[in-house]
Amino acid sequence: MPRPGFVLEVDRATPPVLMWHGEGFRLERLPAERSRVVYAPEPLAPLPDPDAAIRRALLEPLGDCPPLPQLLHAGMRLTIAFDDLSLPLPPMRRPDNRQRVIEAVLDLAAEAGVDDVVLIAALGLHRRMTDAELRHALGDRIFDAFAPHGKLLQHDAEDPDGLVHLGKTEKGEDVEVNRRVAESDLLVYVNINLVAMDGGHKSTATGLMSYRSVRHHHNVRSLQHSRSLMDRPRSELHSSSWRIGRLLAKHVKVFQVETTLNNDAFPPQMAFLQKREWEWSVRDRATFLAASNGAALLSPAARRAVFQSVLAPHAMTSVQAGEVEAVHEATIANIHRQQLVDVEGQSDIVIFGLPYIGPYNVNSIMNPLLVHCLGLGYFFNMYLGKPLVRPGGVVILSHPTPWAFHPVHHPSYIDFFEEVLPTTTDPVEIEKTFEERYATDEWYRHLYRTSYAFHGVHAMYMWYWGAHALEYTGGTIIVGGNRRAVRRMGFKPATTLADALEMAEDVVGRGPTITYFRAPPLMLAHVH
């Protein structure tokens, strides 16, 4: 029976705690009597037979939806869309959930005589996946059957011929969707729900729409009114996505398949990452030392390559299929089952140790904007109820924050960092002054469509993602980061955690209370 997550009150006997620091780690001793550490629940037991569970989900759908075989018939146009490279994190060992589910769907389609089947990677405004990345997510059999025949596509949110405007929601939001999806008799959407933000109508409303649609929910106002991004009923981003998704569902039959994963994020040779420090064995201590010291000896590129090659032993904990909203409700329950940790009250300071990977730098570089997004966007939002830190409190991030960008994947990020941030760090001002130009820049558009670049506007979104935290907190300090890069973002650099805590006292006062959110493994703090 896996142990639930819990909150450790730090006392003088508490050993130093492990903190992620990009492609490395720190062991930090927290001030006694006023610090606490939030630990993630242990990994849930996986489904004993995931393939059987998938088949059952397809045959016994949730909500107002017939079993999948009843929706399949010869002569129909079937489109299967799936989550892109940004999920899961780290990428999981083969077989990936997407492969398992799509193989099952294709088996049923074949039994029904469906031969017009197209697969679409639901990129949204993310970069295109390489063949190797597609092959990893879908498996050789699917890739080899579809890719050579042009039946494995990647959504292009800038293809003027490949999009259809279906209308506007009651709030005036444009619904402009992938043409193949709009003209299909059935859309099967296959997801991996890593965190509570994922899935539901957001899958289609983000992954298969154009910038014209996405901008209605990916904007500063929505992000500032999403409290949190992981709490759909209190998230404006989701409210907008739901309206868009519902309108899409009126035009196209959507059969949603959602899967959840357990917290088993790192392979056995990195087992110390999954354990609480006082339970480390001699072997765990040795591997920690070897990993830390070995990583320090490598060049940044080599270190990145080593860490990016890590495949998670994630295992499926649930699969549900059918009508989108009913499916998603069950999915969220399963996410909570794995990730929820009860936390009493807020603290003056919250600390996040940021790992080497986030949704937008798989096989890429965690540049400063992504550090911002991961820290103030994702980690800060990993709550239900209220943030772990009080209003006006301080966020301390630990990450090297290198002034480094992947020129192919993140071209607009480079310009954003060089042009926009020296002018202003205010998300509202940035949106007003720069978004349109970045979103419509022909070069970015060209690179997004033909190379492996994130959409031009995506750099903006990385900044907007932290809009709630920027508005709510009294400041951000980054420990061990490139000082120039940290300052460029309007944050304060600190050499050590002790320095950062001292600096934070200038904002929150003497003897502050501290919460260290020890993730990954991922968890969701329910703050009472």
Add this chain to the structure above:
Amino acid sequence: MKALRIERSVPRFAMARVASGWKGGAGARLGPLRLVDTAPPALPGPGWQYVFPRLAGICGSDLATVDGRSSRWFEPIVSFPFVPGHEVVADTEAGQRVVIEPVLGCEARGVQPLCPACAAGRKRHCVNLTGGHITPGLQTGYCQQTGGGWSVALAAHASQLHPVPAGLPDEAAVLVEPAACGAHAALAPMPAPSGREELTAVVIGAGTLGLCTIAALARYRDEVANVLAVAKHPHQRQLARALGATAVAEPADLRRAVRRATGSWILDNGQLSGGAPLVLDCVGTAASLASALAVTAPGGTVVLAGMPAPSSVDLTPLWQREVHLVGAYTYGPEPLAGGRHSFDLAFELAEAVHLERLLSATYPLDRAAEAIEHAAMAGRRGAVKVAFDLRGEKRRTVPLQPAHPAHPAHAVEGPAS
């Protein structure tokens, strides 16, 4: 009188060149520059008078000379030994404050008739730089017989003197000469733009010349909507914005900044698909010229305003894109400003944008080595213009002497035009 003098000494020039490779401005201690006590120059002829510098700036071309890095192109058009200093605000004997326009054309040289260029007011194109009744020298500050601003007194021809308006401080007046160069560069002719409504100009370098060029572009070229300044140092970027740059970039970010401003694409090897129609190189190195060529739009213009040295540059973009490469040397009547003289524009600029803010430090002649090292490291030390302050120097009574043609071989009459 006290003067800093450059002497023709091959070993000293060689030492200066070697030393400056290690540290800019080191030539001031080891090179051909000497602080001397010497007689004022004899007045070369009618129309000449003594002027007494108040402030005299240290220019990039002066630094190149002191550090032994000037092009050998200048050898026949300078005469040794000479007192450097061509950015000068001075007093006349009558007590009038003047700025010197240093170019030594036909009129100053007593050449009659004036060559066509001088007759048209374009003294910079004078063909008699080695003629007339004074020794060779393209400007005051490079001519043995006139002296230069880095001294207590020098000889200046009436045609070289521009009265300083009463309200303009010396600290701004000493920047009028470089501002005139900046205005001339900013007003360089270029082919009609190819229809792009918002013309973007790029200024590479934000030392004195670059900053003055930015100010002149912003003030005198209405068709230029965006001025992108490329500046290495934070204070330069701040000043560039204050003087009218609409955007600033660090040198490493140049291509991306131009791309952003012009909507070009960056191709695989880093070159731009388009670029800016007007690029002004106010540095003059091989690297800056290469950068300029890399970001100039097809059919665009590169204005070489900074004094260059022998350089090796790939001219393929110039050829393939039919880029116009034009030099911008000194000043004259500006057709794009209705024929007004660059000096008039510079006085206007000096007053309007408070050019005195560019004068960062002054030194007495006795501390020449420090002054030159400061000027050579100006960017890194947070400075822009460094000058000699001669207002505290003791003036000696200057004996008025008749003109002595030092080089009888040089005919007073210029070549027939």
